[in-house]
Amino acid sequence: AMDRLKCFEGMPHPYDRKKRMVLPAALKVLRLRPERRFCKLGDLSKEFGWKHQDLIKRLEDQRKVKSAAFHKKKVASTRARADAVKKVKVSAEDQKVLEAAGFA
Structure with a gap:
């Protein structure tokens, strides 16, 4: 197990672009x-x-600012896409094709 252990200072490059997850079993408020x-x-x-x-604190603050900007942009694009999908008018035959493919 110790061979697989990885320790980093701050959030290193390959992991700063990954989706973060919460492990309830590791939360301080639940463990202590x-x-x-x-x-x-x-x-x-x-x-x-x-x-x-x-x-490390300075770099982590920079990462959090960039992460917040990315999240804001992603939420805006997701909202715009959802609005566009609602406004789309699909013909009956196209709707049948979409349903057959599992997209409707």
Whole structure:
């Protein structure tokens, strides 16, 4: 299992373009009891001499801005496509072809 483990600082290139998922079994609020203490790995590492926490935070903020812009653009295009699909007038024979293909 440790051979397959991958650890990264921030969000590396191949994964910043992938759809993100939430694993409920890994959520801090579900795994830790309220009275338990916790820390973040970056904060702990900085206390022991890691010098890149500020850089990673800056890069992560840039990634979040780009991600929000992409999401806004994607939502707009999805909404425009849905509106266009609603406005389309399809003839009866074209409708039969679409139904046969499973698109209607």
